[in-house]
Amino acid sequence: xxxxxxxxxxxxxxxxxxxxxxxxxxxxxxxxxxxxxxxxxxxxxxxxxxxxxxxxxxxxxxxxxxxxxxxxxxxxxxxxxxxxxxxxxxxxxxxxxxxxxxxxxxxxxxxxxxxxxxxxxxxxxxxxxxxxxxxxxxxxxxxxxxxxx
Amino acid sequence: xxxxxxxxxxxxxxxxxxxxxxxxxxxxxxxxxxxxxxxxxxxxxxxxxxxxxxxxxxxxxxxxxxxxxxxxxxxxxxxxxxxxxxxxxxxxxxxxxxxxxxxxxxxxxxxxxxxxxxxxxxxxxxxxxxxxxxxxxxxxxxxxxxxxxxxxxxxxxxxxxxxxxxxxxxxxxxxxxxxxxxxxxxxxxxxxxxxxxxxxxxxxxxxxxxxxxxxxxxxxxxxxxxxxxxxxxxxxxxxxxxxxxxxxxxxxxxxxxxxxxxxxxxxxxxxxxxxxxxxxxxxxxxxxxxxxxxxxxxxxxxxxxxxxxxxxxxxxxxxxxxxxxxxxxxxxxxxxxxxxxxxxxx
Numbered sequence: 001x002x003x004x005x006x007x008x009x010x011x012x013x014x015x016x017x018x019x020x021x022x023x024x025x026x027x028x029x030x031x032x033x034x035x036x037x038x039x040x041x042x043x044x045x046x047x048x049x050x051x052x053x054x055x056x057x058x059x060x061x062x063x064x065x066x067x068x069x070x071x072x073x074x075x076x077x078x079x080x081x082x083x084x085x086x087x088x089x090x091x092x093x094x095x096x097x098x099x100x101x102x103x104x105x106x107x108x109x110x111x112x113x114x115x116x117x118x119x120x121x122x123x124x125x126x127x128x129x130x131x132x133x134x135x136x137x138x139x140x141x142x143x144x145x146x147x148x149x
Numbered sequence: 150x151x152x153x154x155x156x157x158x159x160x161x162x163x164x165x166x167x168x169x170x171x172x173x174x175x176x177x178x179x180x181x182x183x184x185x186x187x188x189x190x191x192x193x194x195x196x197x198x199x200x201x202x203x204x205x206x207x208x209x210x211x212x213x214x215x216x217x218x219x220x221x222x223x224x225x226x227x228x229x230x231x232x233x234x235x236x237x238x239x240x241x242x243x244x245x246x247x248x249x250x251x252x253x254x255x256x257x258x259x260x261x262x263x264x265x266x267x268x269x270x271x272x273x274x275x276x277x278x279x280x281x282x283x284x285x286x287x288x289x290x291x292x293x294x295x296x297x298x299x300x301x302x303x304x305x306x307x308x309x310x311x312x313x314x315x316x317x318x319x320x321x322x323x324x325x326x327x328x329x330x331x332x333x334x335x336x337x338x339x340x341x342x343x344x345x346x347x348x349x350x351x352x353x354x355x356x357x358x359x360x361x362x363x364x365x366x367x368x369x370x371x372x373x374x375x376x377x378x379x380x381x382x383x384x385x386x387x388x389x390x391x392x393x394x395x396x397x398x399x400x401x402x403x404x405x406x407x408x409x410x411x412x413x414x415x416x417x418x419x420x421x422x423x424x425x426x427x428x429x430x431x432x433x434x435x436x437x438x439x440x441x442x443x444x445x446x447x448x449x450x451x452x453x454x455x456x457x458x459x460x461x462x463x464x465x466x467x468x469x470x471x472x473x474x475x476x477x478x479x480x481x482x483x484x485x486x487x488x489x490x491x492x493x494x495x
Contacts, residue, residue, distance in 0.1 A: 023439075025437070025439030026437060026438060044437070044438070047434055047437065048434065066439075067439050067440075077432055078433065078434045079432075079433060079434070080433060080434035080435045080437070080438050080440075081435040081438070081440055082438055082439075083435075083438055083439035083440060084439075085439065140437060142406070143436060143437070143443070144432060145408075
């Protein structure tokens with residue numbers, strides 16, 4: 001397997017595995033039969049820190065459209081609404097995380113997957129995602145700065 | 150000397166009639182009233198006061214140090230007052246929300262953006278802004294105000310030692326309590342000046358600029374299509390037509406690259422003027438996870454108001470900042486910030 005790409009968040013190395021595809025909203029998608037398994041990228045997890053609450057506002061099996069609100073996540077440092085990365089259908093949520101979301105931190109690219117999605121969209125390649133990260137880093141820092149200050 | 154100078158304390162009431170909040174206001178007012186060191190006044194919610202409201206005139210008439218208690222973030226209080234000409238240096242307040250006790254950044258100097266244009270004509274006196282949400286225990290507020298009272302009376306002694314000759318007691322009193330001129334305050338021990346009066350105060354909605362952050366970049370004036378912003382004689386940005394602002398719309402605050410625009414009543418703390426206080430709150434990453442970025446959100450909010458006014462939506466076509474162009478520089482402190490997220494104890 002090819003080596004992971006890496007994006008430097010300050011001094012932190014955020015891994016971008018090359019066996020996944022990505023969304024601009026910082027989720028990874030890994031082809032699993034007809035659908036994708038979807039989870040938070042290392043970049044997301046780094047900003048979230050320890051996730052301790054995850055909640056979905058839609059049911060498994062429903063059609064979603066890109067940017068539709070589908071749930072919420074809360075961590076020790078942050079909270080966020082979660083949005084569908086692409087138009088499609090959410091097939092299943094990772095039940096294990098609902099009881100104990102720490103899998104997101106422990107194994108974000110593996111057992112910490114969030115849900116599975118059927119979609120015809122074309123996710124970003126690792127290289128494209130890396131470009132998104134590089135292009136948005138300044139803005140992300142400004143956003144954080146605006147909120148932390 | 151101590152005891153001659155009274156500390157002026159102003160309580161800015163909550164907008165609503167929430168009985169719990171009213172009760173805290175009243176308990177504090179009663180306690181201050183019987184304190185011989187303190188001169189207390191009550192005004193309606195500062196943010197809602199027009200420039201010529203009696204309460205605002207009263208505040209403008211205070212010359213010495215003053216403590217303002219309000220249901221607003223201290224940054225909001227400071228800049229609302231600044232806008233109406235009630236200026237002073239920000240006094241250091243120790244009573245902040247319980248989650249912030251470890252915060253070392255309460256020093257107001259640390260908040261300043263080195264490129265900020267600052268406010269002008271700041272007299273040499275201190276304004277202490279205290280958030281009434283910092284505690285539910287009146288005793289904590291009393292303790293803090295007594296502490297401030299001691300600090301300020303000490304400073305007065307130092308000041309007096311500078312002056313040649315001994316002023317008479319009455320002269321000193323008059324000098325230190327000029328609000329008597331306005332016939333509102335009273336120097337009688339234990340008096341309470343209730344400025345609430347008959348003047349009707351309705352809820353207002355407008356932006357407040359934090360000049361310790363504002364760099365006069367003019368993005369807000371370009372973005373707002375409702376004529377809220379203007380410039381003063383020195384070409385400094387100014388919230389000129391406060392009441393032209395659209396109720397509930399915080400769009401300009403989102404496009405401000407320095408987060409210098411405060412909407413004190415907005416539900417998002419970062420927009421409502423939370424400063425060091427964000428410590429108790431959390432970072433909202435929704436933008437990052439697909440919630441649309443601030444500029445998109447701002448344009449959407451602006452469109453809603455335009456359409457409501459019978460005008461055409463403009464989307465991202467007008468007044469959208471092209472600021473990313475030259476900001477790729479160093480900004481190492483931000484790298485540190487990210488690396489330091491663990492230590493920030495947010």
